[in-house]
Amino acid sequence: MxxxxxxxxxxxxxxxxxxxxxNQYCWKPKKPPFGGNTCVTLAAHDIVDxxxxxxxxxxxxxxxxxxxxxxxxxxxxRPTERRANAKGAGQSGGLAPNxxxxxxxxxxxxxxxxxxxxxxxxxxxxxxxxxxxxxxxxNLTGLxxxxxxxxxxxxxxxxxxxxxxxxxEKIGIDxxxxxxxxxxxxxDLVQELKHDLKIKAGMARRLVDKFxxxxxxxx
Ligand SMILES: [Zn+2]
Numbered sequence: 001m002x003x004x005x006x007x008x009x010x011x012x013x014x015x016x017x018x019x020x021x022x023n024q025y026c027w028k029p030k031k032p033p034f035g036g037n038t039c040v041t042l043a044a045h046d047i048v049d050x051x052x053x054x055x056x057x058x059x060x061x062x063x064x065x066x067x068x069x070x071x072x073x074x075x076x077x078r079p080t081e082r083r084a085n086a087k088g089a090g091q092s093g094g095l096a097p098n099x100x101x102x103x104x105x106x107x108x109x110x111x112x113x114x115x116x117x118x119x120x121x122x123x124x125x126x127x128x129x130x131x132x133x134x135x136x137x138x139n140l141t142g143l144x145x146x147x148x149x150x151x152x153x154x155x156x157x158x159x160x161x162x163x164x165x166x167x168x169e170k171i172g173i174d175x176x177x178x179x180x181x182x183x184x185x186x187x188d189l190v191q192e193l194k195h196d197l198k199i200k201a202g203m204a205r206r207l208v209d210k211f212x213x214x215x216x217x218x219x
Pocket of ligand 1: 016
């Protein structure tokens with residue numbers, strides 16, 4: 001109906017991987033124990049109710065009406081309620097400051113789909129194409145190891161001094177590897193290193209040409 005309802009729907013639109021259907025409308029209470037990680041899935045009439053309450057100054061785009069129906073709805077999704085049901089009433093004393101994590105805490109809600117997608121891939125013995133270095137280390141420890149090796153190979157400290165420049169530009173060891181099989185690609189990379197990163201011609205050439213020697217030297 002109104003622009004307001006449209007805006008509210010846009011704010012609430014949720015595609016959390018836990019939802020069986022895409023495009024759910026979820027309210028994610030920020031206060032503990034929700035911490036913005038819990039989807040309180042809303043029905044169409046809830047959204048209308050919320051929008052009406054905004055017009056009546058009883059709610060905002062970010063906070064639903066402060067009314068009993070909404071408290072009840074929120075309580076249904078409350079992480080501590082689930083824990084109490086699961087573990088019985090016998091909670092030990094204290095203020096339970098850790099209950100956000102002890103309760104229905106689900107890391108996948110915190111990190112979105114990343115955890116569930118990345119972990120299995122790594123589990124299925126799918127070794128990194130570059131020995132000893134997982135992809136997230138290509139521009140970091142991998143690059144550093146290669147430059148250290150170059151420094152020793154040519155007794156030239158300047159190789160290690162290139163680390164920051166290369167790492168910042170994300171020129172990781174995968175880049176050197178990717179051009180190792182083609183002379184044209186190697187030449188292109190040498191040009192790039194020279195002109196874009198202002199690396200001395202001879203060093204650029206050696207960095208590109210020596211990669212396989214280093215790679216095969218890794219046990
Ligand atoms: Zn959701």
